[in-house]
Amino acid sequence: MELDTLKKAKEIIRKDPGISVNTLTNREKTKIVDALRETYPLAELLSVLTLARSSYFYHRAALRAGDKYVTVHTTMAEVFNGNYGCYGYRCLHAMLRQEGLRLCGKVVRRLMAEEQPVVSRSRRQRYKAPRPTIYSPEILKRRSLIKNG
CATH class of the missing domain: 1.10.10 (Arc Repressor Mutant, subunit A)
Incomplete structure (x- = not known):
């Protein structure tokens, strides 16, 4: 039975195979119990997973309730x-x-x-200070020839 619970945990929760029953949350344990409830009695599943009966029914109701928003x-x-x-x-x-x-x-x-709605408004442009233009040596040489020329 413990092997079946670990296999179901791997299928349902998709965690690595080295998972421990102690590291699972009560919500994850509830999903495992719901999946295995047809094959094993509820009391045995709860004892193997160390899940309180009240916690199981609380999380079961919360999972079935869905999204309230x-x-x-x-x-x-x-x-x-x-x-x-x-x-x-x-x-x-x-x-x-x-x-x-x-x-x-x-x-x-x-x-x-x-x-995650996408806001269509763009942000304000930051001020970009003008940068001095850097001329290549060929252009500088040509300019000096024109001036002297």
Whole structure:
């Protein structure tokens, strides 16, 4: 049974073959238990993986719940693309509040980091000091011939 759990861990989590049960997170252990639950009893799997029963059911419910910001993702994309991709997180946050979605700024920034919207506005040009022109020796020789000439 322990060998099967390690094989499933390799398949599901895609970690190196030298993984230990102790280094896995509870969420990863929950995925392994769900995969092997048809072949082994739940109590044995939990004891082999050293996972508490309450932790298993908590992470199982969290995995099944999905993303709670699905509507926010679509609304953010509509607002961002509707304004030609010029809005940063502050403007997006204000527009989402106008549409009735109350989120804090940190959540808006995190969701933007997940989506990685491309802002179309270019940055301000930096000042570039004029550089003296360096002439080749042939040009300098020609100029001196014209002046003296």
